[in-house]
Amino acid sequence: MSREPSATEPAAQAGERAFRWLLRGSTVALAAVTLVWIAAVVPDVTNPAVPQIAGRVARGERYEVDRLRWIVADNLPSARRLCSAKTLRELLLLQLAIADDSARTGNLKQIDVDTDAVASTSQALLACAPTEGFGWFGSYWAEIRQVGFGPRTAELLDLSYRFAPHEAWLQLIRAPLALRVFHAASPALRDYAAQDFADIFQARLFPSAATLYQAAGTAARIALLDRTCTAPEADRDLFSHFVAEKGLRIRHRCYPADGDGFRVSR
Numbered sequence: 001m002s003r004e005p006s007a008t009e010p011a012a013q014a015g016e017r018a019f020r021w022l023l024r025g026s027t028v029a030l031a032a033v034t035l036v037w038i039a040a041v042v043p044d045v046t047n048p049a050v051p052q053i054a055g056r057v058a059r060g061e062r063y064e065v066d067r068l069r070w071i072v073a074d075n076l077p078s079a080r081r082l083c084s085a086k087t088l089r090e091l092l093l094l095q096l097a098i099a100d101d102s103a104r105t106g107n108l109k110q111i112d113v114d115t116d117a118v119a120s121t122s123q124a125l126l127a128c129a130p131t132e133g134f135g136w137f138g139s140y141w142a143e144i145r146q147v148g149f150g151p152r153t154a155e156l157l158d159l160s161y162r163f164a165p166h167e168a169w170l171q172l173i174r175a176p177l178a179l180r181v182f183h184a185a186s187p188a189l190r191d192y193a194a195q196d197f198a199d200i201f202q203a204r205l206f207p208s209a210a211t212l213y214q215a216a217g218t219a220a221r222i223a224l225l226d227r228t229c230t231a232p233e234a235d236r237d238l239f240s241h242f243v244a245e246k247g248l249r250i251r252h253r254c255y256p257a258d259g260d261g262f263r264v265s266r
Contacts, residue, residue, distance in 0.1 A: 133164020
């Protein structure tokens with residue numbers, strides 16, 4: 001015996017259809033919002049210019065500062081929102097290049113602004129990646145310019161070394177600053193700084209090693225040369241050559257004396 005349709009069934013079916021349409025509409029709306037968000041944010045974070053230029057800056061190439069400022073301003077907000085450690089690291093490198101240029105020009109007001117920017121970007125990077133050694137170095141870079149060398153700045157430098165002891169590109173920019181405070185640093189930090197130099201020397205980056213040697217004080221120079229004693233004589237000769245090009249001579253137990261008691265370029 002067939003059942004007659006209930007009077008409530010059409011209303012229930014209509015309600016079910018309305019719910020399905022509402023759900024479908026919500027899905028479409030959510031997809032549209034997602035696409036808008038992706039269009040607004042992702043191009044900034046994945047901008048190929050950021051890693052390319054950061055890589056070149058890390059290798060010592062120079063760029064127009066205004067262009068670097070534009071790249072940082074255009075990409076930093078989205079990198080912060082997405083907590084993209086990779087992009088924040090690259091932008092921090094550009095920010096350091098900008099701040100370094102300001103320091104060379106001597107514009108005190110701009111130096112303060114750029115130093116604050118380095119500190120802020122470093123904090124953003126560390127919030128996303130607390131073990132990022134470059135983030136700790138950026139914090140050290142900013143703080144030593146703001147308050148000078150002390151227990152707090154020494155701790156920041158130590159954290160940079162602990163989390164990134166052998167990253168060559170970082171060592172090239174960290175070692176000069178570490179050697180400047182060599183006389184006031186703890187034995188551990190002195191050892192770290194000397195190891196930066198040793199790694200650069202072992203990588204046969206002799207022009208860079210000679211520049212570090214030139215920037216170091218007397219006590220630091222002895223510690224640096226001690227790290228080269230086991231290197232092949234040919235490497236020590238090449239290093240001596242680049243040191244001599246800077247008008248310096250080496251007097252050290254691991255560098256045989258020539259004539260007047262100093263190791264000179266051969």
